[in-house]
Amino acid sequence: xxxxxxxxxxxxxxxxxIILFPPKYTARSPFGRATRPMLxxxxxxxxxxxxxxxxxxxxxxxxxxxxxxxxxxxxxxxxIAPFGKGNDVCDHTALTHTLRNEEWACLSRVMVLLRLYxxxxxxxxxxxxxxxxxxxxxxxIPDAMTAHQHAYFDAYVLHRDISAGxxxxxxxxxxxxxxxxxxxxxxxxxxxxxxxxxxxLRPFPQGTWQFMSAALLQDNEKCNELEDxxxxxxxxxxxxxxxxxxxx
Numbered sequence: 001x002x003x004x005x006x007x008x009x010x011x012x013x014x015x016x017x018i019i020l021f022p023p024k025y026t027a028r029s030p031f032g033r034a035t036r037p038m039l040x041x042x043x044x045x046x047x048x049x050x051x052x053x054x055x056x057x058x059x060x061x062x063x064x065x066x067x068x069x070x071x072x073x074x075x076x077x078x079x080i081a082p083f084g085k086g087n088d089v090c091d092h093t094a095l096t097h098t099l100r101n102e103e104w105a106c107l108s109r110v111m112v113l114l115r116l117y118x119x120x121x122x123x124x125x126x127x128x129x130x131x132x133x134x135x136x137x138x139x140x141i142p143d144a145m146t147a148h149q150h151a152y153f154d155a156y157v158l159h160r161d162i163s164a165g166x167x168x169x170x171x172x173x174x175x176x177x178x179x180x181x182x183x184x185x186x187x188x189x190x191x192x193x194x195x196x197x198x199x200x201l202r203p204f205p206q207g208t209w210q211f212m213s214a215a216l217l218q219d220n221e222k223c224n225e226l227e228d229x230x231x232x233x234x235x236x237x238x239x240x241x242x243x244x245x246x247x248x
Contacts, residue, residue: 001018001019001020001021002016002017002018002019002043003016003017003018003019003040003051003053003118004016004017004089004118005017005051005084005085005086005087005118005119005120006085006086006087006088006089006090006118007085007087008066008067008070008083008085008086008087011087011088011090012090015042015043015044015085015120016043016044017040017041017042017043017049017051017120018040018041018043019038019039019040019041019051020038033054033055033056033057033114034054034055035052035053035054036052036053036054037050037051037052038050038051038052039051039124040120042084042120047122048124049084049120049121049122049123049124050081050120050121050122050123050124050125051118051119051120052118052119052120052121052179053116053117053118053119054116054117054181055094055114055115055116055117056088056114056115056116056117056181057112057113057114058093058112058113058114058115059112059113061184061185062182062184063183063184063185064086064087064088064117065086065117065119065179065180065181066083066086066087066119068157068180068181068183068185069083069180070083071155071157071185072151072155072157072180074155075150075151075154075155076150076154077147077150077151077154077155078146078147078150079143079144079146079147079174079175079176079177080147080151080176080177080178081121081122081123081125081168081176081178082121082122082123083119083121083122084119084120084121084122085119085120086117086118086119086120087117087118087119088115088116088117089115089116089117089118092115092116093113093114093115093116094113094114094115096111096114097111097112097113097114117181121178123168123170123176124171125168125169125170125171125176126168126169126170127164127165127167127168127169128140128141128164128165128167128168128169128175128236128240129164129240129243129244130169131169131244132173134245136169136173137240137241137244137245138237139173139175140167140169140173140174140175141167141175141233141236141237142175143174143175143176143177144162144166144167144175144176144177144233145177145230145233147176147177148162148177148229148233151177151183152186152226156185156186156187156188157180157183157184157185157186158183158184158186158224158225158226158229159177159180159182159183159229160182160183160184160206160207160224160228160229161179161181161182161183161206161207161208162177162207162211162229162232162233162236163179163207163208163210163211163232163236164211164236164239164240165179165208166178166179166208167236182206182207206224207224207228207232210235210239211232211235211236211239212228212232212235213227213228213231213232214231215228215231216228
């Protein structure tokens with residue numbers, strides 16, 4: 001099966017990628033953004049790449065993931081995956097948000113416009129839970145948090161979705177922090193508190209609930225801040241250790 005991925009700079013230019021059909025990773029839940037990560041074959045470069053498609057929230061304050069990667073790369077943020085192609089798929093938008101006020105619709109939280117987004121990363125790596133040794137596991141997490149630290153203080157970008165699924169391990173055993181689609185650009189976290197920045201974007205969901213900080217879970221109005229992502233890192237460590245290592 002062939003999927004066309006728009007270019008980051010010229011969306012009308014598309015690159016054909018070959019995937020297995022039906023896709024191995026299929027979003028079965030009727031909720032969420034139907035994220036589909038998979039491996040694909042780039043017909044232009046003749047290489048295997050990482051492909052992801054999902055419905056992104058088109059709201060003020062949330063950048064396209066490709067734009068975030070471009071910013072991180074411009075600031076030499078380490079331990080991130082090399083961005084390939086990616087942009088909105090032309091004319092593919094959701095209509096659910098236009099129907100939430102219909103008489104037959106159940107009451108729900110605020111809904112936003114969603115656009116289909118496809119992107120590729122020029123890397124093939126393993127999930128964090130597929131570690132080959134305990135050393136590889138525990139070293140991959142600080143590698144990813146090094147990327148998080150540089151992104152926050154050098155590029156003014158807060159990830160907001162630290163989870164076991166968003167940390168990869170390369171063939172060399174290095175950890176990579178991926179999935180910047182929920183991240184936000186900040187004015188300057190050193191001088192302006194996040195709670196005062198217009199890009200707080202609450203109540204839009206921030207993170208994966210198993211790894212969210214206690215403060216975020218207890219307060220729906222709280223903004224995700226640096227300490228929340230750092231706590232999520234601890235939860236990733238303990239959750240992965242408890243589920244995927246031998247212990248008593």
